[in-house]
Amino acid sequence: xxxxxxxxxxxxxxxxxxxxxxxxxxxxxxxxxxxxxxxxxxxxxxxxxxxxxxxxxxxxxxxxxxxxxxxxxxxxxxxxxxxxxxxxxxxxxxxxxxxxxxxxxxxxxxxxxxxxxxxxxxxxxxxxxxxxxxxxxxxxxxxxxxxxxxxxxxxxxxxxxxxxxxxxx
Amino acid sequence: xxxxxxxxxxxxxxxxxxxxxxxxxxxxxxxxxxxxxxxxxxxxxxxxxxxxxxxxxxxxxxxxxxxxxxxxxxxxxxxxxxxxxxxxxxxxxxxxxxxxxxxxxxxxxxxxxxxxxxxxxxxxxxxxxxxxxxxxxxxxxxxxxxxxxxxxxxxxxxxxxxxxxxxxxxxxxxxxxxxxxxxxxxxxxxxxxxxxxxxxxxxxxxxxxxxxxxxxxxxxxxxxxxxxxxxxxxxxxxxxxxxxxxxxxxxxxxxxxxxxxxxxxxxxxxxxxxxxxxxxxxxxxxxxxxxxxxxxxxxxxxxxxxxxxxxxxxxxxxxxxxxxxxxxxxxxxxxxxxxxxxx
Amino acid sequence: xxxxxxxxxxxxxxxxxxxxxxxxxxxxxxxxxxxxxxxxxxxxxxxxxxxxxxxxxxxxxxxxxxxxxxxxxxxxxxxxxxxxxxxxxxxxxxxxxxxxxxxxxxxxxxxxxxxxxxxxxxxxxxxxxxxxxxxxxxxxxxxxxxxxxxxxxxxxxxxxxxxxxxxxxxxxxxxxxxxx
Numbered sequence: 001x002x003x004x005x006x007x008x009x010x011x012x013x014x015x016x017x018x019x020x021x022x023x024x025x026x027x028x029x030x031x032x033x034x035x036x037x038x039x040x041x042x043x044x045x046x047x048x049x050x051x052x053x054x055x056x057x058x059x060x061x062x063x064x065x066x067x068x069x070x071x072x073x074x075x076x077x078x079x080x081x082x083x084x085x086x087x088x089x090x091x092x093x094x095x096x097x098x099x100x101x102x103x104x105x106x107x108x109x110x111x112x113x114x115x116x117x118x119x120x121x122x123x124x125x126x127x128x129x130x131x132x133x134x135x136x137x138x139x140x141x142x143x144x145x146x147x148x149x150x151x152x153x154x155x156x157x158x159x160x161x162x163x164x165x166x167x168x169x
Numbered sequence: 170x171x172x173x174x175x176x177x178x179x180x181x182x183x184x185x186x187x188x189x190x191x192x193x194x195x196x197x198x199x200x201x202x203x204x205x206x207x208x209x210x211x212x213x214x215x216x217x218x219x220x221x222x223x224x225x226x227x228x229x230x231x232x233x234x235x236x237x238x239x240x241x242x243x244x245x246x247x248x249x250x251x252x253x254x255x256x257x258x259x260x261x262x263x264x265x266x267x268x269x270x271x272x273x274x275x276x277x278x279x280x281x282x283x284x285x286x287x288x289x290x291x292x293x294x295x296x297x298x299x300x301x302x303x304x305x306x307x308x309x310x311x312x313x314x315x316x317x318x319x320x321x322x323x324x325x326x327x328x329x330x331x332x333x334x335x336x337x338x339x340x341x342x343x344x345x346x347x348x349x350x351x352x353x354x355x356x357x358x359x360x361x362x363x364x365x366x367x368x369x370x371x372x373x374x375x376x377x378x379x380x381x382x383x384x385x386x387x388x389x390x391x392x393x394x395x396x397x398x399x400x401x402x403x404x405x406x407x408x409x410x411x412x413x414x415x416x417x418x419x420x421x422x423x424x425x426x427x428x429x430x431x432x433x434x435x436x437x438x439x440x441x442x443x444x445x446x447x448x449x450x451x452x453x454x455x456x457x458x459x460x461x462x463x464x465x466x467x468x469x470x471x472x473x474x475x476x477x478x479x480x481x482x483x484x485x486x487x488x489x490x491x492x493x494x495x496x497x498x499x500x501x502x503x504x505x506x507x508x509x510x511x512x
Numbered sequence: 513x514x515x516x517x518x519x520x521x522x523x524x525x526x527x528x529x530x531x532x533x534x535x536x537x538x539x540x541x542x543x544x545x546x547x548x549x550x551x552x553x554x555x556x557x558x559x560x561x562x563x564x565x566x567x568x569x570x571x572x573x574x575x576x577x578x579x580x581x582x583x584x585x586x587x588x589x590x591x592x593x594x595x596x597x598x599x600x601x602x603x604x605x606x607x608x609x610x611x612x613x614x615x616x617x618x619x620x621x622x623x624x625x626x627x628x629x630x631x632x633x634x635x636x637x638x639x640x641x642x643x644x645x646x647x648x649x650x651x652x653x654x655x656x657x658x659x660x661x662x663x664x665x666x667x668x669x670x671x672x673x674x675x676x677x678x679x680x681x682x683x684x685x686x687x688x689x690x691x692x
Contacts, residue, residue, distance in 0.1 A: 057297070206553070206554045
């Protein structure tokens with residue numbers, strides 16, 4: 001049952017990801033990306049990481065992709081006024097894509113084994129928000145706070161950029 | 170055993186869907202009636218006794234209308250818009266507890282479609298996605314007014330989601346759980362969250378007006394500037410779906426409000442009723458109580474709609490970002506300090 | 513006191529663009545006030561009149577459909593003099609006169625009567641000038657107390673004597689009342 005679900009979800013994920021790249025219309029692209037994000041959230045839930053799945057939907061599909069769609073819709077990009085990129089750029093893009101693909105593949109193949117070790121032993125319910133919160137604010141408190149500061153910085157940066165400079169005008 | 174739970178859940182899901190649909194149908198009538206009463210009129214009273222069949226007549230009319238589609242390059246997305254709206258409005262109700270439990274056929278039936286650990290987050294995830302229906306529908310209409318409306322809806326919903334989420338965090342500090350069933354159980358008796366979180370309740374309430382695109386935050390569909398907004402180009406039942414989804418989401422958000430803050434299905438003396446009258450009767454009363462609470466919130470939605478004028482767009486954004494978010498943050502701070510002191 | 517500050521209605525208010533205080537800027541008080549107003553309206557008496565079942569009472573001088581009157585003996589008063597048609601500003605009235613035969617004495621009061629009397633209700637403006645022009649007091653707009661009903665063809669708006677002449681029952685009732 002779960003295996004069938006996994007295969008369905010995987011096809012959906014990869015299929016929509018491929019369609020994201022192949023779609024001519026940027027809006028279609030963005031919508032396929034949303035579908036892809038949803039199926040990734042499905043994978044999280046299949047892995048019994050409900051919290052992660054929900055947060056993924058909230059953050060990626062609910063906030064980031066909406067802002068992306070927002071921008072694309074306002075810019076009114078069409079198939080007709082798409083800028084033709086030079087041939088060299090295309091080749092470089094293909095090569096770098098292949099390199100990243102190889103990198104990811106090698107990482108995935110190596111990480112294959114270390115996965116099952118810890119989960120079975122602790123006996124704790126890792127999907128629960130309680131455990132997650134305790135670990136985040138106990139063991140990993142420094143990186144957690146770092147991330148918080150990073151987010152705060154980017155927020156302040158965004159406010160600064162969007163603020164009009166009154167002296168110049 | 171496995172089969173019975175499947176049947177049980179299917180029945181609950183079906184009933185919840187049916188009730189949501191029925192409520193959405195009759196909310197259209199209620200809206201017109203309340204609008205009429207507030208304006209010293211009688212309201213629709215020709216179809217059936219007191220207008221009771223009016224929603225059926227309206228639905229029939231919508232079905233019979235011509236299904237017109239504008240000249241858009243995205244026919245599929247055009248159809249997808251209302252579909253998403255409707256789906257999202259309906260799936261929110263999956264995690265809501267409609268009652269504690271019934272004891273039927275020798276087994277306890279928990280009156281909830283799915284008691285997941287992260288119920289509250291699920292609701293937020295679904296709410297944050299709900300703007301897609303409007304955005305896609307508005308964009309695919311190939312009409313600048315619809316597009317403007319989609320933009321407005323998106324930015325408004327994203328802005329108010331933040332204040333909503335922050336007001337919920339203060340609640341979470343108290344309940345210490347994301348499961349809606351546990352939150353409902355914690356509010357046993359008169360131990361309702363509204364008494365501990367009045368400010369959070371107010372912020373959540375205001376934000377839910379914005380999230381459901383209701384007046385005074387209905388800038389996404391204002392007739393005067395945007396000629397109906399995202400559903401300008403829609404006709405027939407496709408438009409009906411948009412409107413239906415709005416009412417369904419109103420119902421669901423009223424349910425969320427009453428479950429989170431107004432004690433869900435709890436009423437004073439529920440424990441006594443369980444002891445003396447049995448689980449079933451006590452819980453049936455509980456469901457009715459929840460229903461009354463939901464109806465109250467729905468009534469307030471409509472009451473506000475026919476009272477307040479629409480906000481200007483900058484006022485909307487000011488209220489969201491400069492008033493509600495600081496207030497919600499302040500609320501979190503106060504809650505955290507109080508919890509720390511009481512420990 | 514200058515005219516600018518004087519209030520004729522006693523309700524004049526100076527426009528103020530003062531900045532809202534913080535409490536005002538979250539609108540809650542104003543909203544509560546407004547909600548109270550609408551809540552009171554919900555329980556007010558409704559002003560709607562459910563039309564076909566209820567009708568608004570006519571004023572005694574309401575000018576409705578014309579009525580060609582009968583006298584106390586039930587005879588038509590009209591003598592087809594044509595003054596009403598002449599006075600009509602909308603030219604809505606037309607008629608054909610005929611001479612009364614001896615055996616019709618109980619039907620018509622005068623020696624000449626209108627064999628055809630038509631009013632085009634699409635043209636009529638219900639001004640009542642025909643009523644004032646009539647020397648025989650044969651036409652009234654205030655007696656019938658009904659409207660010219662809507663219809664779907666233009667021809668049906670030309671009302672003939674069948675629609676206009678006072679019904680006999682009404683004449684009988686009138687004469688009974690007069691005798692009593």
